[in-house]
Amino acid sequence: MYTHEVTLRVRYGETDKMGFVYYGVYAQYYEVGRVELLRSLGISYKSIEENGFELPVLNFNINYKKPAHYDDKLTLKTSLKEMPTSKIIFFYECFNNNNQLINSGEISLVFVNKATKKPCRAPEIITRRLSSFL
Amino acid sequence: MYTHEVTLRVRYGETDKMGFVYYGVYAQYYEVGRVELLRSLGISYKSIEENGFELPVLNFNINYKKPAHYDDKLTLKTSLKEMPTSKIIFFYECFNNNNQLINSGEISLVFVNKATKKPCRAPEIITRRLSSFL
Amino acid sequence: MYTHEVTLRVRYGETDKMGFVYYGVYAQYYEVGRVELLRSLGISYKSIEENGFELPVLNFNINYKKPAHYDDKLTLKTSLKEMPTSKIIFFYECFNNNNQLINSGEISLVFVNKATKKPCRAPEIITRRLSSFL
Amino acid sequence: MYTHEVTLRVRYGETDKMGFVYYGVYAQYYEVGRVELLRSLGISYKSIEENGFELPVLNFNINYKKPAHYDDKLTLKTSLKEMPTSKIIFFYECFNNNNQLINSGEISLVFVNKATKKPCRAPEIITRRLSSFL
Numbered sequence: 280m281y282t283h284e285v286t287l288r289v290r291y292g293e294t295d296k297m298g299f300v301y302y303g304v305y306a307q308y309y310e311v312g313r314v315e316l317l318r319s320l321g322i323s324y325k326s327i328e329e330n331g332f333e334l335p336v337l338n339f340n341i342n343y344k345k346p347a348h349y350d351d352k353l354t355l356k357t358s359l360k361e362m363p364t365s366k367i368i369f370f371y372e373c374f375n376n377n378n379q380l381i382n383s384g385e386i387s388l389v390f391v392n393k394a395t396k397k398p399c400r401a402p403e404i405i406t407r408r409l410s411s412f413l
Numbered sequence: 414m415y416t417h418e419v420t421l422r423v424r425y426g427e428t429d430k431m432g433f434v435y436y437g438v439y440a441q442y443y444e445v446g447r448v449e450l451l452r453s454l455g456i457s458y459k460s461i462e463e464n465g466f467e468l469p470v471l472n473f474n475i476n477y478k479k480p481a482h483y484d485d486k487l488t489l490k491t492s493l494k495e496m497p498t499s500k501i502i503f504f505y506e507c508f509n510n511n512n513q514l515i516n517s518g519e520i521s522l523v524f525v526n527k528a529t530k531k532p533c534r535a536p537e538i539i540t541r542r543l544s545s546f547l
Numbered sequence: 548m549y550t551h552e553v554t555l556r557v558r559y560g561e562t563d564k565m566g567f568v569y570y571g572v573y574a575q576y577y578e579v580g581r582v583e584l585l586r587s588l589g590i591s592y593k594s595i596e597e598n599g600f601e602l603p604v605l606n607f608n609i610n611y612k613k614p615a616h617y618d619d620k621l622t623l624k625t626s627l628k629e630m631p632t633s634k635i636i637f638f639y640e641c642f643n644n645n646n647q648l649i650n651s652g653e654i655s656l657v658f659v660n661k662a663t664k665k666p667c668r669a670p671e672i673i674t675r676r677l678s679s680f681l
Numbered sequence: 682m683y684t685h686e687v688t689l690r691v692r693y694g695e696t697d698k699m700g701f702v703y704y705g706v707y708a709q710y711y712e713v714g715r716v717e718l719l720r721s722l723g724i725s726y727k728s729i730e731e732n733g734f735e736l737p738v739l740n741f742n743i744n745y746k747k748p749a750h751y752d753d754k755l756t757l758k759t760s761l762k763e764m765p766t767s768k769i770i771f772f773y774e775c776f777n778n779n780n781q782l783i784n785s786g787e788i789s790l791v792f793v794n795k796a797t798k799k800p801c802r803a804p805e806i807i808t809r810r811l812s813s814f815l
Contacts, residue, residue, distance in 0.1 A: 291716070291726075292571055292709045294564040296617055301560040302470040303444075306437025307694045314693070314752075324693075325752040336436040340474040349564055350716075350727040425582070425592075426575045426703040430696040430751055437694055441560045448559070448618075458559075459618040483698055484582075484593040570738040571708025578705075604704040608742040 281412040282358040283316035289351045299346035305373070306339065309386055312357035313369045320408040327402055333391040337366070341384030351375055362413045363401040365390050415546040416492040417450035423485045433480035439507070440473065443520055446491035447503045454542040461536055467525045471500070475518030485509055496547045497535040499524050549680040550626040551584035557619045567614035573641070574607065577654055580625035581637045588676040595670055601659040605634070609652030619643055630681045631669040633658050683814035684760040685718035691753045701748035707775070708741060711788055714759035715771045722810040729804055735793040739768070743786030753777055764815045765803040767792050 287308055295301040314324045327334065347353055358370040367390070372383045392399040421442055429435040448458045461468065481487055492504040501524070506517045526533040555576055563569040582592045595602065615621055626638040635658070640651045660667040689710055697703040716726045729736065749755055760772040769792070774785045794801040 290709055291563055291712050292569040295559055296562040296564065296566045297467055297469070298564045299469070302473060303437050303440025303560055306440060307692055310693050333431055335433070335480065336477050338476050339436060342472050343470055346469065350725065424575055425578050425697055426705055428698040429693055430698065430700045432698045435694040441558055444559050565735055565737070567737065570741060571705050574705025574708060601699055603748065604745050606744050607704060610740050611738050614737065
C-alpha cells in the first residue's frame with residue numbers, strides 16, 4: 280500500500296447553511312488528495328494530461344461519519360492498494376483536528392487515450408514509480 | 414416507487430478543463446433532484462429545516478457512464494423506492510439531450526433532531542404524502 | 548437597451564454558514580444571465596466558442612445590498628446598453644421574492660480569437676441581432 | 682499598510698472548459714487571503730463570528746489581466762491600507778508562477794452585530810493588532 284497525507288483548511292464558501300462542509304465539496308478535497316499523492320511520487324498529474332491521457336472518474340463513493348466545520352484543518356489520507364491497470368482506485372480517510380475519522384471513501388478512475396478516447400493502460404511512469412510500494 | 418424529473422442546464426463554471434461537467438458538481442444536481450421531488454409532493458425542504466430537522470448525507474455513491482458538456486440540458490430522474498424511516502434513500506438517473514444515461518447513483522440521508530442532534534423519524538408530512546405511492 | 552430576465556432557485560450548496568448565498572456564487576448566476584440573454588437573441592454562447600472565439604472576463608464588479616437565502620427564487624435582469632465592440636459589458640440587477648434589489652453589478656468581457664489569442668471584434672451574429680435594440 | 686502573502690495551488694475543479702481558473706473562483710481565493718491576513722495578526726475570523734459579529738461583503742471588484750491554469754501555484758498578496766471602521770477594505774494582487782500579476786481587486790465588508798443585524802464598529806482586537814501597522 281502507498282499512502283500520502285495532505286492537510287486542507289476548510290474555506291468559508293465550502294460551508295453550507297447547516298454550518299458544515301457541503302457534502303459535494305469532498306469531491307474537490309479527494310481530488311487534491313490524489314494529485315498530491317502522485318506528486319509525492321514525482322508525478323505531475325498535469326503532465327500526465329499533457330502526455331495524451333485523460334483520467335475521468337468512473338465511480339465515487341463516500342461515507343460521511345461526522346461533519347467538518349469552517350476553518351477546520353483536515354488531514355486527508357489517500358492510498359493506493361493495488362497496481363493500476365487501465366483503472367486506478369484511490370482510497371480515502373479524512374480526519375478532523377481531533378484525529379477523528381469524519382469520512383472515508385474510494386474513487387475509481389480510468390486512463391483514456393486522449394486521441395482515440397479509448398481506455399488504455401496506466402502510463403508507465405506511474406507503474407514504475409509505484410513498483411517498490413505495491 | 415415515486416419518481417420526479419427535473420431538467421438542469423449545465424453552467425460554464427461547472428465544467429472543467431477536460432470540457433466535461435466536473436464530477437463533484439453532480440452532488441449539487443442530485444441535491445436539486447431531491448429538493449424538487451419533495452416540492453412535487455407539496456413539501457418544502459426549507460420548512461423541514463425550519464421545523465427542527467436537519468438532513469445530513471450519510472452516503473453518496475455515483476457511477477459515471479458518459480460525460481456531460483457545457484450547455485447540455487440534462488434530465489435528472491430522482492426516485493424513492495421505500496418509505497423513509499430515520500433514513501431516506503434517493504435513487505438517481507441522469508440523462509443527456511440524446512436520452513442517454515450518463516450517470517446513476519444513490520444518496521442516503523438521515524433525519525436528525527436539530528435540538529438533540531440525535532437521529533429521529535422522518536417528519537410525518539413526508540410519510541403521509543408518500544403513503545399513496547410507496 | 549436590451550434586457551433579459553431569468554429566474555434562479557438558490558441551491559443548498561450555494562449557501563454558506565451565515566445562511567446566505569456565498570458572495571462568489573453570483574459569478575455563476577451572472578454567467579447564466581448573460582448566456583440566457585444571448586439565447587433570447589437566438590445566439591448560443593456555445594456556438595460562439597465553437598466558431599473560434601473565447602470570451603474571458605476582464606472586470607467583475609458587484610455591489611451587495613441584501614443577502615439571498617436558501618430556496619429563494621431570484622430574478623436576475625441582465626442588460627446590454629451599448630453595441631459590443633471587442634468588448635461587451637453586461638449590467639445586472641438581482642431581485643428577491645419580494646422584488647427587492649439584492650445586488651447589482653457589471654461584467655466586461657473581451658472577444659478573443661481562439662487561434663491567435665488576440666482580441667477581436669464581436670462576432671457579426673451578435674451585432675446583427677442586437678442592431679434593432681441598441 | 683499591512684500585507685500578507687499566501688500561496689494557493691489551483692484545483693482541477695476550479696478550472697473551466699477554457700482551461701482557465703473560472704472567474705468566480707477568485708472570490709474563494711480572496712476570502713482565503715483575508716482570513717490568513719487576519720490569522721497572521723493572531724486573529725481568527727472564526728472567533729470573530731463566535732464573538733457576535735458577521736462580516737458580509739458589500740462590494741467585490743476584480744480586474745483580470747491573465748488567466749491562471751490548472752496546478753499553478755499562485756501567490757496572493759492581501760493588504761489593508763486603512764484602519765477599519767465599520768467597514769474594512771482588503772486589496773488584492775494575485776501573481777502566477779512567473780511572478781506576473783494576473784489579477785487585482787478589492788473587497789469591502791461591513792461589521793454587523795449578529796444580534797441586532799446593525800452595522801457596528803470593527804472588533805477592538807482587530808484595530809488593536811493593526812495599530813502598529815496602519
